[in-house]
Amino acid sequence: MSLKTFDPKQTVMIVGTKIISGFADGSYIKLIRNEPMFALKVGVDGEGTRAKSNNKSGRYEITLNQSSRSNDDLSAYAAADELDNSGAVPVLLKDGSGRMIASSLTGWVQKYPDVELAKESTMRTWIIESDEILIFIGGN
Amino acid sequence: MTPVDQIIEVAISRQTAAVPQAGFGIPVIMGLCTNASWLGVSLYAAYSSADDMLSDGFLSSDQEYKRAVKLTSQDLKPTQFLVASHSVPVAQIDTITPIVTLQEIQHFIATIDGVPYDFTSDATPTAGEVVTGLKALINADSACKAAATGTSTLVLTGKTEGDGFTTTVSANLTLVHTLGNHSITDDIAALRLGGTDIWYALLITSQLAANIEQVSAYIEGQKKIFIADSNDAGIISPSSTTDVAYTLEALGYDRTALLYAGSANDSRAAAWVGGQVPQTPGSNTWMFKTLQGIIPDSLTQTQRLACIGTPTVPGKNCNIYEEVGGVAITENGFVVSGEFIDVTIGIDWLVSEIQTNVYRLLTTEPKIPYTDQGAGQLELQVRKAMLQGATNGLIDKLSIVVTATPVLDISDNYRAARYYPGLNFSCRLAGAFHHIVVNGVVTV
Numbered sequence: 001m002s003l004k005t006f007d008p009k010q011t012v013m014i015v016g017t018k019i020i021s022g023f024a025d026g027s028y029i030k031l032i033r034n035e036p037m038f039a040l041k042v043g044v045d046g047e048g049t050r051a052k053s054n055n056k057s058g059r060y061e062i063t064l065n066q067s068s069r070s071n072d073d074l075s076a077y078a079a080a081d082e083l084d085n086s087g088a089v090p091v092l093l094k095d096g097s098g099r100m101i102a103s104s105l106t107g108w109v110q111k112y113p114d115v116e117l118a119k120e121s122t123m124r125t126w127i128i129e130s131d132e133i134l135i136f137i138g139g140n
Numbered sequence: 141m142t143p144v145d146q147i148i149e150v151a152i153s154r155q156t157a158a159v160p161q162a163g164f165g166i167p168v169i170m171g172l173c174t175n176a177s178w179l180g181v182s183l184y185a186a187y188s189s190a191d192d193m194l195s196d197g198f199l200s201s202d203q204e205y206k207r208a209v210k211l212t213s214q215d216l217k218p219t220q221f222l223v224a225s226h227s228v229p230v231a232q233i234d235t236i237t238p239i240v241t242l243q244e245i246q247h248f249i250a251t252i253d254g255v256p257y258d259f260t261s262d263a264t265p266t267a268g269e270v271v272t273g274l275k276a277l278i279n280a281d282s283a284c285k286a287a288a289t290g291t292s293t294l295v296l297t298g299k300t301e302g303d304g305f306t307t308t309v310s311a312n313l314t315l316v317h318t319l320g321n322h323s324i325t326d327d328i329a330a331l332r333l334g335g336t337d338i339w340y341a342l343l344i345t346s347q348l349a350a351n352i353e354q355v356s357a358y359i360e361g362q363k364k365i366f367i368a369d370s371n372d373a374g375i376i377s378p379s380s381t382t383d384v385a386y387t388l389e390a391l392g393y394d395r396t397a398l399l400y401a402g403s404a405n406d407s408r409a410a411a412w413v414g415g416q417v418p419q420t421p422g423s424n425t426w427m428f429k430t431l432q433g434i435i436p437d438s439l440t441q442t443q444r445l446a447c448i449g450t451p452t453v454p455g456k457n458c459n460i461y462e463e464v465g466g467v468a469i470t471e472n473g474f475v476v477s478g479e480f481i482d483v484t485i486g487i488d489w490l491v492s493e494i495q496t497n498v499y500r501l502l503t504t505e506p507k508i509p510y511t512d513q514g515a516g517q518l519e520l521q522v523r524k525a526m527l528q529g530a531t532n533g534l535i536d537k538l539s540i541v542v543t544a545t546p547v548l549d550i551s552d553n554y555r556a557a558r559y560y561p562g563l564n565f566s567c568r569l570a571g572a573f574h575h576i577v578v579n580g581v582v583t584v
Contacts, residue, residue, distance in 0.1 A: 012516035017501050019513040090527070092520040096512045096546065103520070105527040134537075 004140045010096030013062065015107065015128060016077055016089030022068025024123040030061040031093060031102050033133060059110065060093060060102075060128040066121045074126050078109035091128055099138020104130035163338040164489060165218055165418050167211065168331070169410065170324065171204040171345035173225035183327075183335035184224035193223060203345035203405060210407035211343075213432045214415035222339050226327035229302030229351065233319035234286070236294040238270035239312045249310040250274055252286055252296070267292040270313075300350045324351055325358035332362075340488075341417045342366045343410050347401070349384035356388055356396040356476070363488050365481065369401040369409035375458050376400060376443035385447065385458035388476040394484055397426070397475045399459045400447055402437035408461060412470060416481075421489035422534025425572040426459075426473030426481040436461050436468040448472045451575050472574060483569060486534040490525060497521035510555060512547055515562060519544035522565055529567075539568035 013020035013029060023029070034057045038050040064070055081087025091107035094100065107130040116122045173179050177197035187193055190208035198205045204223050211221055236250055240261075248259045248270045259273035271294045278288040278296070285305040286296040295318075298304060304321030324344065331337075342364060344355060352368045359366040374383030375398075385398055399409050411431035416424060439447075439462055448471050449455030457478045461470050474480050498521045501508065508514040523542045530537035545562030547555065554561065 010512060012513050014513070014516045014520045017505055017517060017521075019509075019517060021513070090520050090524040092516055092523060094516055094519075096516075103523050103527075105524060105531065134540075 005097055006095070006140050007097045012092065012094040012096050013060075014090075014092040015074065016091075018070065018073040020062060020064070020070045020073070022065045022070055024063040024065050026063075028063045029093065031058070031133070031135070032061065033058040033135070056132045056134070058130060058133040060091060060107065060130070060133075062126045062128065064124050064126065066124060068124070071124055071126075074109055074128075075112070078112055081108055091130060095138075095140070098140035100136065101138070102133055102135045104133050106130060106132075164340045164421050164485065164492075166220055166222065166339045167218055167341040167343060167410075167413050167417055168222040168224050168339040169204050169207050169211070169343045169345070170224045170226050170328065170331075171202070171207075172228065173198075173202075173204055173223065175199050175202055176204075176223070176225065179225055183331050184222050186220055186222050186336075188220055198223075203407075206405070207343060207345060207407045207410035210411040210431075210433055211414035214411060215432070216416075216418045217414050218418050222336065224327070224331045224335065226324045226344075227322060229324060229354075230319065230322035231298035231301045232286075232296075232304045232317075232321035233298070234296040234305075234307045235290075235316045235318045236271075236274070236296065236307075236309055237292075237314045237316075238265070238267045238294075239314060240265045240267055240270065242312070246312055247310060248274060248312055250278070250294070250296075250313060251308045252278065252284055253305050255281070255284065257281070270294075302350060302354050323354050323358075325354050328355065328358060340364055340485075341413050343413060344368065345405075347371060347404060349387070352384050352396075352398070353387060353391075356391070356393050359395045360393045362395070363491070364395065365475075365484060365488075366396045367399065367409045367413050367481075368396065369399045369407075371401045371404045375456065376439060376446050378442060378446040378455075380446075383456075385456040385476070389456045389458070389478075392477040394475050394477045394479050397459060397473075397481050398457075399461065399470070400437070401461075402439075403435070406434055408434045412461075420532045422482070422486040422529055422532040422570070424482060425574070427469070427471055427572075427574055429470045429473075430468050431461060431470065434461060434468075436463045438462065444471075454478055480572075482572070486529070486569065489532075490529050490534065493525035493528060494522055497525050510547055510558060510560070512544075515544040515547055515560065518560070518563055522563055526565060526567055530570075533570055536568045536570050539566070541566045 035053045035055045038052055040048055040050050042048045077087040088106040088108045091104040093102045107128045110127040110129040113124040113126050175197045178185050185196060190212050193205050193208055238248060243264050245263050246261050250257045257274055257277040259270060268291055271290050271292060274294055275288040278284055285299055285303055287299050289295045298321060302323030307315060309315045347370050349372060355366055370384050372383045374380035375385040388396060388398060401408050408431055411434050415429055416426055444460055445455055447455050447458040447460045457474055457476045459470055475484055498518060501521050508517050519542055526535060526540045529535040542565045550562055
């Protein structure tokens with residue numbers, strides 16, 4: 001069995017036309033679907049019914065260093081959206097060293113990150129929300 | 141006074157370059173435009189309503205105007221259309237004169253479209269003998285585009301106006317191009333190059349088979365479609381092999397759709413285009429459409445099968461307009477190759493959308509780095525086009541696969557040349573239901 005390698009530097013995160021970079025140390029991207037695919041109800045007799053949810057909305061949570069240039073890009077999209085609703089853009093997340101891929105036709109900055117200024121460099125967590133995230137979780 | 145610029149410099153980087161995209165919703169009507177006030181000054185004019193044409197000199201009896209009326213009389217209609225002029229097609233004339241000063245056995249060779257017509261003279265050739273000999277050879281070839289006449293000078297005349305041929309001759313013949321060929325396609329090319337190229341669907345006022353066939357051949361090389369109507373009676377005859385539908389079907393063009401018309405010049409192709417091109421590519425099929433202002437034909441089963449065939453036995457791939465179940469509808473919505481019109485348009489749209497998206501990215505960003513991240517930027521633009529296509533109804537969303545080859549897998553030479561051949565996609569067209577079979581069993 002060959003050795004598998006995950007390299008965070010090969011993460012491809014594109015929002016609109018911008019490459020997102022300058023990720024924070026530790027957990028730097030979270031991909032979250034808002035709802036489970038199925039909701040299960042089990043009756044008293046043990047018969048179960050599953051209800052499918054077609055809600056594929058979700059969010060990409062991106063944590064950047066305070067100094068990342070991508071803060072500027074995401075701020076620009078957020079500002080455009082606040083100004084004239086023009087900040088909804090396509091989103092792509094890929095693990096370049098593996099087969100995981102997620103994409104959305106439209107994603108937007110849900111809200112500006114909380115800003116904390118401290119003696120040491122802090123982090124900015126951006127939430128990119130989307131009405132539909134297509135996901136394939138592959139391995140490395 | 142010190143300019144404020146010396147204190148505060150404001151630099152705004154605009155990343156909003158607009159990229160022109162093919163005008164899928166813009167049709168053009170081409171005709172002689174004899175009465176147009178702009179004829180001779182401009183190649184075309186843009187209109188938003190047929191009535192605007194009357195202000196430009198068109199008469200209500202003009203074929204261009206009649207087509208514009210039908211084009212804009214549909215429930216959905218183009219917000220803008222073009223009317224462009226073409227001149228009357230001209231048959232080419234070449235004149236060939238034998239040089240018979242050398243009195244010996246010779247080969248006199250006239251080559252037309254690559255086919256040599258070789259007349260071998262006797263030892264004392266005369267111009268008359270050579271012309272008679274070549275004339276016989278050329279006229280014996282039914283495939284030759286030129287007809288030969290003349291006595292001491294050979295005159296080659298195109299058999300069909302607008303359908304040109306190339307001629308070369310041996311050294312003992314003198315060739316003069318007396319009259320150049322002129323086809324409607326020359327005017328279409330002039331419109332594209334010297335006028336405007338924003339249009340997508342082409343209509344012509346002529347119903348002549350020769351004109352339709354020439355335009356079809358030209359349009360096949362363009363990212364456009366040509367919708368023609370024809371009242372050629374041979375179309376609805378299963379045994380006819382000389383009608384325009386049979387000829388075009390044999391040629392297998394993907395960018396020409398032909399609509400049979402029981403009545404001449406009722407502008408039904410314009411009505412069809414008017415109702416369909418405003419729709420988002422991928423969202424509509426051209427079958428089952430009612431054409432406002434057009435009387436449907438009444439065809440026998442044999443005639444309709446000659447045109448549209450069945451799902452298993454193809455006809456001439458010529459569309460028809462007739463009443464089915466009390467509703468007048470177009471059938472089957474295909475181009476002459478048998479492919480569906482909406483597929484041709486949908487793929488054109490997808491190509492245009494991908495090109496536009498990627499080009500906009502390249503022109504608005506300072507640069508796209510030749511890295512996997514940069515390839516991701518490109519991939520996202522392709523993916524965006526595909527997802528938009530799925531939203532429009534063109535593509536099955538679940539079938540979309542887009543990949544970007546890692547840049548280190550691209551050859552050094554390509555990378556050095558900044559050439560990236562690594563974007564790939566695949567998808568399944570959503571298609572549409574046209575023929576439905578319902579199997580049922582009823583018991584008592």
